[in-house]
Amino acid sequence: MHMIKYIRNFSIIAHIDHGKSTLADRLIERSGIINKRFFRNQILDTMDIERERGITIKSQAITLPFISTSGERYLLNLIDTPGHVDFSYEVSRSMASCEGVLLLIDAAQGVQAQTVANLYMAMDHNLSIIPVINKIDLPTANVEMVLDQIDAELGLDPYSALTCSAKEGIGIEDILEAIVHRIPPPTGDPQSSLRSLIFDAQYDAFRGTVIHTRIFDGTVKQGDIIRFMHAGRVHKVEEVGSFLLEREPRELLTAGDVGYVIAGVKTVSDVRIGDTITKDRQPSETPLPGFREVKPVVFASIYPIASDDYEDLSVALEKYKLNDSAFVYQKDSSIALGQGFRCGFLGLLHLDIVQERVEREYDLSIILSVPSVRYRFTVTSGEALFVDNPAHYPEITAITRSEEPYIRAAMMFPDRYMGAMLKLIIEKRGVNSHVAYPSPGRIELTVEMPLASVVYDFYDRLKTITQGYGSFDYNLIDYRESDLVLLDILVNGEKVDALSQIVHRGIARERALHTCEKLKEEIPRQMFKIAIQGAIGGQIIARTTISPFRKDVTAKCYGGDITRKRKLLEKQKKGKKRMKMVGSVAIPQSAFLSVLKTDES
Amino acid sequence: MTGTKDQDSFVRSLIMEAQLYCGEFSDFDTFYVGGGTPSVLAIDDMKRIIKPLEGLFSFAAQRESTIEVNPGDASLAHLRALRELGFNRISLGVQSWDDGLLALLGRRHTAEEAEMALVRCRRAGFDNISIDLIYAIPGQNRRTWENTLRKTISFDPEHLSCYELTIDRETPLGALVESGSISRVDEAERAEFFLATAEFLAVAGFEQYEASNFARSVSLRCRHNMKYWNHAAYLGLGPAAHSFNGKKRWANHRSLALYITALEEQCRPVADEETLGNDELMLEALFLGMRTIDGIKIDQFNHRFHRDLLGESGDRIGCLQKEGFLILEEGSLKPTTKGLLMADSLALL
Numbered sequence: 001m002h003m004i005k006y007i008r009n010f011s012i013i014a015h016i017d018h019g020k021s022t023l024a025d026r027l028i029e030r031s032g033i034i035n036k037r038f039f040r041n042q043i044l045d046t047m048d049i050e051r052e053r054g055i056t057i058k059s060q061a062i063t064l065p066f067i068s069t070s071g072e073r074y075l076l077n078l079i080d081t082p083g084h085v086d087f088s089y090e091v092s093r094s095m096a097s098c099e100g101v102l103l104l105i106d107a108a109q110g111v112q113a114q115t116v117a118n119l120y121m122a123m124d125h126n127l128s129i130i131p132v133i134n135k136i137d138l139p140t141a142n143v144e145m146v147l148d149q150i151d152a153e154l155g156l157d158p159y160s161a162l163t164c165s166a167k168e169g170i171g172i173e174d175i176l177e178a179i180v181h182r183i184p185p186p187t188g189d190p191q192s193s194l195r196s197l198i199f200d201a202q203y204d205a206f207r208g209t210v211i212h213t214r215i216f217d218g219t220v221k222q223g224d225i226i227r228f229m230h231a232g233r234v235h236k237v238e239e240v241g242s243f244l245l246e247r248e249p250r251e252l253l254t255a256g257d258v259g260y261v262i263a264g265v266k267t268v269s270d271v272r273i274g275d276t277i278t279k280d281r282q283p284s285e286t287p288l289p290g291f292r293e294v295k296p297v298v299f300a301s302i303y304p305i306a307s308d309d310y311e312d313l314s315v316a317l318e319k320y321k322l323n324d325s326a327f328v329y330q331k332d333s334s335i336a337l338g339q340g341f342r343c344g345f346l347g348l349l350h351l352d353i354v355q356e357r358v359e360r361e362y363d364l365s366i367i368l369s370v371p372s373v374r375y376r377f378t379v380t381s382g383e384a385l386f387v388d389n390p391a392h393y394p395e396i397t398a399i400t401r402s403e404e405p406y407i408r409a410a411m412m413f414p415d416r417y418m419g420a421m422l423k424l425i426i427e428k429r430g431v432n433s434h435v436a437y438p439s440p441g442r443i444e445l446t447v448e449m450p451l452a453s454v455v456y457d458f459y460d461r462l463k464t465i466t467q468g469y470g471s472f473d474y475n476l477i478d479y480r481e482s483d484l485v486l487l488d489i490l491v492n493g494e495k496v497d498a499l500s501q502i503v504h505r506g507i508a509r510e511r512a513l514h515t516c517e518k519l520k521e522e523i524p525r526q527m528f529k530i531a532i533q534g535a536i537g538g539q540i541i542a543r544t545t546i547s548p549f550r551k552d553v554t555a556k557c558y559g560g561d562i563t564r565k566r567k568l569l570e571k572q573k574k575g576k577k578r579m580k581m582v583g584s585v586a587i588p589q590s591a592f593l594s595v596l597k598t599d600e601s
Numbered sequence: 602m603t604g605t606k607d608q609d610s611f612v613r614s615l616i617m618e619a620q621l622y623c624g625e626f627s628d629f630d631t632f633y634v635g636g637g638t639p640s641v642l643a644i645d646d647m648k649r650i651i652k653p654l655e656g657l658f659s660f661a662a663q664r665e666s667t668i669e670v671n672p673g674d675a676s677l678a679h680l681r682a683l684r685e686l687g688f689n690r691i692s693l694g695v696q697s698w699d700d701g702l703l704a705l706l707g708r709r710h711t712a713e714e715a716e717m718a719l720v721r722c723r724r725a726g727f728d729n730i731s732i733d734l735i736y737a738i739p740g741q742n743r744r745t746w747e748n749t750l751r752k753t754i755s756f757d758p759e760h761l762s763c764y765e766l767t768i769d770r771e772t773p774l775g776a777l778v779e780s781g782s783i784s785r786v787d788e789a790e791r792a793e794f795f796l797a798t799a800e801f802l803a804v805a806g807f808e809q810y811e812a813s814n815f816a817r818s819v820s821l822r823c824r825h826n827m828k829y830w831n832h833a834a835y836l837g838l839g840p841a842a843h844s845f846n847g848k849k850r851w852a853n854h855r856s857l858a859l860y861i862t863a864l865e866e867q868c869r870p871v872a873d874e875e876t877l878g879n880d881e882l883m884l885e886a887l888f889l890g891m892r893t894i895d896g897i898k899i900d901q902f903n904h905r906f907h908r909d910l911l912g913e914s915g916d917r918i919g920c921l922q923k924e925g926f927l928i929l930e931e932g933s934l935k936p937t938t939k940g941l942l943m944a945d946s947l948a949l950l
């Protein structure tokens with residue numbers, strides 16, 4: 001067993017793509033726990049979708065043995081975190097089980113919005129912070145610039161910064177030494193009552209829920225009867241252990257350790273992340289401070305393309321939910337699209353990922369309705385209704401007040417993009433902007449704006465406008481009064497409720513036109529003329545038509561042509577299966593998503 | 602084929618192939634020689650093929666015997682010899698009456714040669730002549746196309762095949778389209794050509810019994826080709842030929858050398874073969890049926906595929922009827938002219 005003074009718990013945090021997972025690779029490699037032959041890049045990104053997209057979605061913990069230059073044997077508990085803003089709650093949870101962080105900064109990109117946001121989070125948790133400038137191998141690396149930014153923008157001592165190239169394996173030794181010397185060992189008393197923070201939970205088909213936990217006080221071992229302090233439930237511990245590349249059972253977890261507990265908990269939903277584990281016999285008096293509950297901010301309905309798949313979808317979502325506690329859903333039904341589910345997401349990336357994983361892992365074709373934020377309507381009775389589904393838009397005459405959620409957004413970008421960014425902010429209804437000049441040539445713009453403006457293609461636009469140099473972070477602040485209307489989309493006169501949107505009156509027409517045009521691009525021509533209309537109430541505010549396809553018969557179809565023709569039609573038939581019939585019009589899945597995208601104009 | 606040696610082994614192989622199948626296929630009421638340029642085959646070789654075939658298979662007395670002929674190869678002597686060999690129907694690849702367009706399409710004959718060929722066919726005694734034409738060629742317009750049709754029917758053909766242009770890379774036109782210097786006729790215009798053809802030939806007394814085929818009367822429809830659209834069995838012999846026995850379809854090697862080698866080794870010269878399941882056969886029956894004016898016989902279809910066409914797709918069919926793509930008549934689902942244009946979509950119902 002390790003003495004607590006030889007344990008270090010730390011997270012790697014950074015803006016998206018600054019190299020966290022790659023640095024984790026080098027630290028894992030250096031620890032020698034894995035045979036070189038089995039190594040692959042971003043080894044902690046285990047999900048297919050993470051590997052394909054090259055991003056981390058879930059935090060991942062791993063324990064690494066390390067012998068320092070002075071010969072002491074340490075156990076380093078590393079947590080790799082995601083960089084995308086949708087998953088920032090993962091970062092904050094990881095930090096709660098650490099004493100320090102490696103704050104990575106890309107040597108070419110410098111400090112970005114999430115660098116700042118994550119730094120503040122680390123400060124809130126009173127963690128030791130080691131700034132690490134990564135990617136120094138890049139020809140465009142500018143270490144001097146980043147050092148200045150660390151000083152001016154982060155308020156950290158530039159002399160405390162290390163440099164490395166995670167890709168080339170440069171500077172890794174220094175980082176390891178800094179971890180053991182600059183991050184304090186955990187404090188905590190193995191003799192006192194058990195207090196262990198649940199910071200994550202994962203579903204394992206064979207073992208049920210695997211609880212990821214950090215022991216603050218006491219010890220836990222197989223056979224212990226544990227209690228979740230908030231939930232009040234009692235379980236018997238089946239196994240405890242550490243995260244090596246696989247789970248490695250251990251006899252005991254003790255104060256300071258990061259590891260896992262398996263205790264016959266059936267589903268992930270039965271565990272509250274942030275809850276404190278204690279022992280049933282000698283319980284601790286006070287639980288550890290938990291986490292703010294993650295709340296979904298974007299809502300959309302999911303429907304199966306084939307109505308027969310509803311039951312399968314239901315099962316798929318239930319299973320999916322086991323491993324994604326941030327995802328919430330309930331039953332819903334649509335006139336045009338049949339039975340489905342209303343779902344809540346942390347943001348559009350989260351939505352995108354849920355869609356892809358459900359389709360891929362459960363082999364289903366699904367359609368998503370146009371995402372919405374949660375609006376607040378006060379009606380004549382005085383009651384305030386929260387509405388995140390356009391289908392539940394209140395009776396218009398009964399509405400006395402309409403409000404929408406606002407955020408405070410922080411953006412960082414080189415000052416040459418200021419003009420274009422201001423234009424975007426105005427278009428997105430931003431107010432109360434503040435401009436700061438954290439270091440020469442750089443701008444930090446803070447602005448309050450409707451959350452809905454961000455949901456709708458904001459991030460892509462920002463990236464385009466700033467040619468990739470801009471970054472962005474946000475927090476929800478409050479609800480504000482807004483002039484809202486319900487925009488309906490009709491296809492051949494039939495309302496497609498999954499395309500209905502609650503929008504600000506000022507942009508309704510433009511949105512309606514845009515939606516019609518996008519649908520026109522995505523819906524293939526069919527045998528009939530298709531009329532697409534946007535309407536508020538009964539009033540048509542935008543329209544377009546798709547002219548019919550007139551000839552598809554091929555010139556010759558004799559003995560030798562039949563097989564080829566059949567194969568072609570089989571393919572078309574398959575494609576048609578991925579379309580949703582609305583009346584007599586087949587609408588492809590892509591049409592529903594395309595509505596969210598704008599063209600760079 | 603280059604030398605006579607090749608010719609010899611080709612003829613021998615073909616007969617060997619026929620021997621392989623004479624157990625499975627026996628009675629034939631149509632015979633069709635086509636694909637490639639069969640008229641280059643010398644009459645003697647043709648004889649050496651046909652005689653043994655007549656021994657191996659049984660041909661109906663009233664058989665339809667068609668041969669495809671290139672206008673450039675149609676001497677009176679040759680045509681008379683074909684007639685003597687038993688051919689009673691000629692399919693002549695006229696394509697166009699414009700020498701410029703013919704050159705663009707990579708055809709080796711001239712309009713004048715085609716005209717002469719037609720006259721000679723009659724003189725040789727053929728009373729069932731089909732003419733192939735091509736429309737929607739870049740540069741062609743409705744007026745010039747109607748002139749083409751007008752001139753064609755002045756020869757009183759019994760049958761016409763009017764094909765929309767398929768662009769072949771090997772032709773001068775294909776090269777021009779590929780390089781972008783000429784663009785294809787667009788879909789709306791192609792539809793116009795199709796409708797203009799149907800209308801013009803209807804007035805001239807032809808029935809459009811299939812998307813690209815027109816006959817003076819029901820008895821003058823090409824019985825051989827109807828077999829393809831009715832999903833009947835057929836045996837194809839020779840390189841690149843396709844056959845269908847009701848369940849399996851196979852395609853022979855395209856290469857003459859592979860074809861000959863296979864047969865020398867007593868093997869079927871088959872490059873591809875597939876066994877069709879119920880769903881596959883059904884889809885074929887649908888898209889083939891929708892190409893023809895007789896459409897799909899509902900009872901027969903339901904019985905064959907264990908379906909209930911009207912029960913399962915009634916809504917869609919109703920809608921297609923209302924929009925003028927289909928009619929329900931005498932227990933058959935028949936495409937209208939507008940429906941023939943959209944045969945593929947109709948097949949997907």
Ligand SMILES: Nc1nc2c(ncn2[C@@H]2O[C@H](COP(=O)(O)OP(=O)(O)OP(=O)(O)O)[C@@H](O)[C@H]2O)c(=O)[nH]1
Pocket residue numbers: 014015016017018019020021022023042054055056057081082083084134135136137138164165166167168
């Ligand atoms: N040139 C260079 N590229 C690097 C270095 N470190 C990481 N990268 C590259 O940067 C990209 C992002 O690396 P990741 O390790 O996935 O970044 P991350 O911070 O984990 O990204 P998220 O988890 O999505 O936030 C990959 O293409 C890496 O190969 C480095 O030191 N030098």
Ligand SMILES: [Mg+2]
Pocket residue numbers: 020021022045055056080081082083
């Ligand atoms: Mg990562």
